[in-house]
Amino acid sequence: SHIEEEFLKIEKERAWNAIYHKLANDHLVRTSNKKSDIALLNINRELNRFRDVLPYDDTRVCLTRGSNDYINASYIEVPAANRKYILTQGPLQTTSSHFWQMIWEQNSRVIVMLTRLIEKGCTKCWLYYPDYQNESEITFDDVDLKVTFVSDRQYRYYTQRKFDLINLLTGESRSIIHWSDFDWPDHGAPNRPEPFLQLLSDVRHCGAFDPRYGPPILHCSAGIGRSGTFVLVDSILKLLAHAQKPDDVSLIDVLAHIRTQRHGLIQTVEQLRFSYCAIIAGLKVLNAIEQSEGSFIECDFNLSSESESDDDEKSLNSKKYPKICG
Ligand code: PTR
């Protein structure tokens, strides 16, 4: 593919740094009129995990219920690929309820968590979900939501959890699928693309892009480096699979475009290089998956790949609802 040719050319010319920094400079020009005024309001400062990672006003996700509509989250759209995502920071203790409120209001059903709770001794994300080891349910009284643990399943490279998200005002309950524990420290890149492509394939097949529901929620710690890499690889692979003229698909253009929706997507040269590697490998191994598009019927949030990867996984806890006291 032309992406592979481009990759080999950059390798040969050792041009990764130059390309990455050109992108960063172009970005400053393209976004000079972008504002993050809402994120900087005094009442919202504390709601940001990092002072320097803020959503732009025009692409931020607004909460609809309650007195403050702010959450550090952005819509990312790649219209040519027919893809929408929500990227957000790893929830803080004080913003976990807002996170679930956003999921309810946006009608999202899938969460991809690309950070660990703690990396190299530093806290990267609050434990905002019931992991069963600590808790089997969490009630967020301020937003009238309850999240209950349903099941977890350990795959070779990551964990899948299912939760029920219950609206305490109406009693309505929704199934949520949560992917986590993927090994990928911030500012770095995975050693090889295959585990990542497996995660991507499972995320696609669990209904993350089902048009009946809201966009999938992607987060890492800041919600820009690793999550941005995920968006770029997924959307470019989708574009290459469906574009009229795949040779016109430009990774750099798509990256520049998504960077106008949330700043800093893809944080390092390694992550940019990894995106190329994952796309090149993905074109080979994801072929079979692409062909199955449309075969996805009613989404009951059971993994369709269960039979394929049976030996990759084992149930951590009973699949049934764990006992609750009382
Ligand atoms: N100021 C922080 C830093 O540069 O370390 C912000 C930051 C943290 C940015 C993590 C990106 C980070 O990675 P990710 O978006 O993958 O969590």
Ligand code: PTR
């Ligand atoms: N067809 C299923 C769905 O729409 O959810 C599963 C699936 C999803 C398969 C996406 C492949 C997918 O990849 P792409 O969107 O790149 O065709």
